[in-house]
Amino acid sequence: MKNKKPLILITNDDGISAPGIAALVEVMKTLGDVVIVAPDKPQSGMGHAITINSTLRINKVNFYDVSEEYSCTGTPVDCVKLAVNKIMHRKPDLCVSGINHGSNMSINVIYSGTMSAAVEGAIESIPSIGFSLCNNSIDADFSASKNIVKIIAENVLKNGLPKDVCLNVNIPNLKLSEIKGIKVCRQARANWVEELDERKDPSGKPYFWLTGKFENFEEGNTDTDVWALDNNYVSIVPTQFDMTSYSAIVELEKWKF
Numbered sequence: 001m002k003n004k005k006p007l008i009l010i011t012n013d014d015g016i017s018a019p020g021i022a023a024l025v026e027v028m029k030t031l032g033d034v035v036i037v038a039p040d041k042p043q044s045g046m047g048h049a050i051t052i053n054s055t056l057r058i059n060k061v062n063f064y065d066v067s068e069e070y071s072c073t074g075t076p077v078d079c080v081k082l083a084v085n086k087i088m089h090r091k092p093d094l095c096v097s098g099i100n101h102g103s104n105m106s107i108n109v110i111y112s113g114t115m116s117a118a119v120e121g122a123i124e125s126i127p128s129i130g131f132s133l134c135n136n137s138i139d140a141d142f143s144a145s146k147n148i149v150k151i152i153a154e155n156v157l158k159n160g161l162p163k164d165v166c167l168n169v170n171i172p173n174l175k176l177s178e179i180k181g182i183k184v185c186r187q188a189r190a191n192w193v194e195e196l197d198e199r200k201d202p203s204g205k206p207y208f209w210l211t212g213k214f215e216n217f218e219e220g221n222t223d224t225d226v227w228a229l230d231n232n233y234v235s236i237v238p239t240q241f242d243m244t245s246y247s248a249i250v251e252l253e254k255w256k257f
Contacts, residue, residue, distance in 0.1 A: 006032030006093040013113030020099035023142035036069035046113040076117035095121030098131035128166040135173040144176040188224035
């Protein structure tokens with residue numbers, strides 16, 4: 001039993017045919033037995049959405065030459081739920097999500113389907129990691145990312161993770177020789193200054209296109225994920241699903257209800 005290979009669940013939010021998941025599968029196949037359950041189409045920005053008002057379907061596919069791989073009509077979180085409850089024969093030793101095309105640093109973690117899949121893994125008490133490359137292009141080069149992914153995944157398989165914690169890993173868009181190292185960070189306090197650009201369709205009816213500018217409120221602080229990425233480091237942010245503000249409890253308990 002001690003020599004049993006780790007069982008690894010792989011998912012993403014860019015869809016099962018995305019180059020990023022192909023890179024992730026390539027690495028994970030060297031570390032253990034792989035099961036893939038990923039969306040059948042892009043699901044970026046879905047956050048922790050689940051499907052409750054329509055049916056969920058899975059289809060067996062053969063993109064990556066592993067024993068079990070399925071496309072799913074649902075969200076990244078749906079994929080993890082289906083994998084754990086219906087597809088896998090035992091709880092996986094590791095859940096990995098990505099490699100996302102584009103960063104999930106700072107506030108982006110709230111919106112990210114990639115990270116929500118990793119959070120769902122943590123909810124299921126599975127050591128989980130979300131990987132993202134700071135390059136949105138479909139032609140992004142994942143060569144350096146594969147090296148980083150292997151280093152971090154091996155560490156998680158060896159050491160485990162604290163209860164209810166997953167890792168949010170962002171990788172700068174650089175050659176491996178240009179990456180200075182890996183930093184464990186906190187999430188930067190930042191936000192999107194958003195605008196809804198109003199346009200008109202050919203029939204004259206208005207529609208809206210979400211645009212915005214990323215604003216970092218912690219310029220100069222060297223312990224954040226934004227600083228790490230701006231300075232050519234891989235960032236690792238330990239992330240939890242308990243969103244309670246414990247410091248606020250003390251303040252609210254002083255109120256008179």
